[in-house]
Amino acid sequence: MKYIIIGGDAAGMSAAMQIRRGDSSAEITTLEMGDIYSYAQCGLPYVVGGVIDSFDSLIARDVQTFRDKYNIDARVHHEVTSVDPTNQTVSGDGFTLEYDKLLIATGASPITPPWEGLDLDGIHTVKTIPDTKALMNDLKDVSRVVVVGGGYIGLEMAENFVKLGKEVTMIERGERVAKIFDEELSDKIHKEAEKHGITLRFNESVESFSGDGRVQEVITDKGSIETDLVVIAIGVTPNTKFLKGTGLHLFSNGAIKVNAFMKTNIENIWAAGDCATQYHRIKERDDYIPLGTHANKQGRLAGRSMIGKPRAFQGIVGTSIIKFFNLTLARTGLSEAEIKAEGYPFRTIAASIPHIAGYYPEPKRMDIRLSYHAETEQLLGGQIIGEAGVDKRIDVLATALYHRMRVSELEDLDLAYAPPYNGVWDPVQQVARRK
Incomplete structure (x- = not known):
């Protein structure tokens, strides 16, 4: 079985590893337009600032490792410029390759x-x-x-x-x-x-x-x-222009539409990562939020699907976090602007609450906002900004959103408590009680 993967980063190589683990005899060829495989793009700003001392620290596995250890034909400087779904070939400058199964994992480029x-x-x-x-x-x-x-x-x-x-x-x-x-x-x-x-x-x-x-x-x-x-730094656009004329169904911004198993509308073609759509569990439709977390998950599931061991992608809830000097900015679910665009009736509750027990030394206040459906009380989104404790709480909210919990149900969660880490009521629960 000939597997071809276009793209040698998060989604592409996550898929390649799943294929290799599930099929030791598979003929896997990966085509990367550059010469670097499997690196953490999210770490790049911190190399610039000297927080991370070397680009080498960002590389998970180099090209030679894929070739020697995993028997993957990992090629560099191979830019695919056309795909022929009828004859099942991919082509570029000086090469044409046949495939039995194809994964498009070409990522996105800065606008x-x-x-x-x-x-x-x-x-x-x-x-x-x-x-x-x-x-x-x-x-x-x-x-x-x-x-x-x-x-x-x-x-x-x-x-x-x-x-x-x-x-x-x-x-x-x-x-x-x-x-x-x-x-x-x-x-x-x-x-x-x-x-x-x-x-x-x-x-x-x-x-x-x-x-x-x-x-x-x-x-x-x-x-x-x-x-x-x-x-x-004004955003990115999916790398899909080379697919013009293939008949692949594309999202409004050019991302490739995929189902829960990363399949496209064309037989034997899958897509994953920043060039593909993601199903949004709150909006209940396809969306485009390109993040490394999604790319790795989608790539892994694409690889499983390609070898006949499918597992469905369960979708995203829109979780992200960023360090900005002394602050941590985190959000999950929908912002108020997004909720209004979806047409949901909603309410928002907000408060500023210490990240640990108020009597314990050096508490830092967090600004927390929770939005929920005005009729069903289903949690729709959460946002937190503060100097400490933000990451712990945003993941609680992301989990609650994944399971479509009501805002009142946040009170019932059995969350860790000790004065250096929390109050007897977690800040998220304290906000939820203000409903």
Whole structure:
């Protein structure tokens, strides 16, 4: 059986390992357009800031390990430019390969609008190790950095540039950064940025870049900003353009539509990871939230499905977390804006509560927001911002959302208690009781 996997990172290699473990005689070929396999993209900003000392620390398994230990034909610099579902082949520059079963795990690429001056030196994106190496090699004599975009990558890069002593400006075309959080929490995030010297510019749109060979100014609809380096972090788009004409069903943004077993609408073709859709358990429909957690799960399940040992992907609830200087920002489920877009009647309860017993030394307050269906009381979303204890609580809420619990049922959970870790009523339960 000939298995071909396009893409050598999280989803692709998770699938390859499942295939190898389930079928020792399988002929597995993986095609990677770059030359690095299986690395943690989420760690890249922390290599820039020196928190992680080496790119090597981010690599789970190198190419040679896949070849020698797992007998996988792991190829590098093999970019697939077309797929022929009728003849079951994939092709690129100088190669055409036949497959019995195909997995598309091509990931996503940073969005870069066709701004004038985009080709100037000093303008970067952060998605791959080569991207990040190029950025780090370009940091010499850089004192001013502009980050375009106020999402997770933008915030992480801004923090790590500050750690390096850079003067950082963030440009956001909307009214606030981290728009996946409710507006009521924005002020805390903005104050944390400003406390660390970041200049925030809202309701401002980039129009072009200027400079003599190297970027020197960012031109916006409100003026210009002098800079030595620019990072563009305004989102990603699925790498699926090469699939035009295949007949594969695509989501509105170009992601490949898959079922619970990662199958596409075409026989013998699967898809997984940042190039594919994810089923959202709260919205009860396909969505697109590209994260490493989803890519690894989907890749693993795609591999099982391809060898006839299927297990269904149970979907996502929209959980994410980020460190931003002294704060942890976490959310799960739907924000108020998303709930309104879905048309659910809802209520939101909120409070600021210590992360441990209030009498124990050094309690840190957490701002917690819980949204729930006004009629059924089903929990719809939770958001927490604080200096400590946030990760523990957001995972409780994510589990509750997964099981479609009512907000009142949070009171019934048997959660760990000791004064250094919690109060007798967990902060999540304290908020839920305010319903």
